[in-house]
């Protein structure tokens with residue numbers, strides 16, 4: 154496919170009226186130089202969706218979405234970048250010119266498109282086979298027994314792989330695909346004798362799709378107990394990275410945005426059963442463990458995730474891992490503990506099951522509370538040595554890792570632990586404070602915990618104070634580009650969060666017009682840049698405020714270093730850093746007088 158030329162892209166952006174485009178989805182009102190309205194991406198009662206007509210950017214201070222006019226069309230209409238450009242070009246009468254791209258990239262893209270077609274056709278073949286063939290009768294019976302109805306199964310494209318060794322291989326080749334291509338997408342594999350055969354045979358097939366609904370691979374469930382692994386997935390291919398996949402995300406994404414939460418379950422049939430029962434925000438992680446990549450993918454979509462994983466030990470271990478991964482992200486993890494020996498699909502299929510499941514969801518407890526309960530249940534009756542070990546190595550670290558926003562829960566958990574393990578509550582509290590890193594957790598209220606003067610609604614509370622501060626500073630760098638350059642040079646990796654760092658890099662590389670040509674392949678970064686540019690227009694900036702925000706970020710950095718030196722046992726370095734910190738605190742106190750930090 155030929156690429157749309159940059160000049161055409163510019164002309165489309167020039168011609169497009171973002172206020173008009175957005176107004177088709179929500180009512181906008183002018184407020185000074187920008188427009189505000191109810192967010193068309195999440196449900197809200199007071200407007201936090203901002204549109205900047207000159208730069209043609211949008212940003213929601215509630216759910217965090219944002220980007221340029223092209224991104225808006227992509228997201229709202231579910232289109233790819235090129236398609237969104239075409240829609241806008243059509244609407245605003247811009248003739249698109251295309252340029253020939255690098256032949257290697259072109260070949261790669263064409264191959265990718267062929268492989269996508271192959272996966273799509275394989276999915277259609279399996280689906281037909283499930284509903285049409287005699288051989289699949291037992292599979293249809295099995296699915297019906299699990300309470301799964303045809304409509305839902307068809308919606309998810311569930312299918313059946315025949316038992317013959319080469320049915321798909323033959324069909325695929327008849328349709329013009331090569332054995333090599335069948336292998337590349339993980340549908341065929343080479344046997345010891347050198348011949349190829351179908352990877353999936355005599356299995357119920359679950360096509361696994363990305364957010365946009367493109368088939369990436371399959372999960373296959375065995376029909377017989379002597380058939381080897383109960384579940385076989387597509388092997389890792391260029392398309393298919395198991396650790397990144399959320400099963401059902403294409404069907405769930407709208408419901409996730411609407412419900413403001415995602416429900417994470419283990420298996421394919423759990424997802425199907427929940428969607429059938431109206432819990433359409435359910436996605437599957439295909440295994441007992443939720444991976445860092447999956448947590449990252451979810452944290453871009455939603456801020457609350459309920460883990461409804463099996464309550465066996467493997468599932469519990471997975472939840473603890475998820476907690477470590479979510480730490481530092483704006484993400485609230487809760488646990489709906491399934492009764493032992495019951496998975497969500499089984500529960501839903503039982504009499505009164507959907508209601509019971511909803512109750513479990515509504516009563517889901519904070520992951521930290523869940524963790525504490527597990528440890529207490531295990532060690533409650535143990536000997537004093539074992540109890541002290543659990544306290545020191547498990548419970549105190551859990552409490553110390555909680556952030557300011559969870560103070561109430563933290564107190565409650567301390568009370569529970571003191572009670573069960575018969576410890577003096579003030580002593581426990583002191584040990585928790587001692588274990589809390591200097592850079593976070595509970596501290597005497599200082600400038601850090603001051604409420605923002607003009608806090609954007611809702612989401613501000615879910616950003617860490619460090620992220621709020623770095624965004625404020627970066628927005629001011631956009632507002633005052635001259636001084637901005639100086640601060641962008643002073644900011645290092647140690648000052649910034651990973652996203653903040655990417656934004657700073659972008660601003661360094663695009664000092665004059667950060668908003669033109671947002672990186673459309675990196676939605677998170679594009680959204681953040683849109684946010685910064687909109688903030689830079691709407692909020693005051695001054696040299697004093699920049700300096701203060703920088704010093705506060707620098708204090709954060711120093712505190713991280715102090716903690717790290719302490720952990721290494723490098724007390725000399727720690728003392729030196731602490732002196733540096735004291736001097737910095739003085740400067741902050743001085744800087745605070747004229748300026749107002751956020």
Ligand SMILES: [Zn+2]
Pocket residue numbers: 192193194195202213214215216217218
């Ligand atoms: Zn929103």
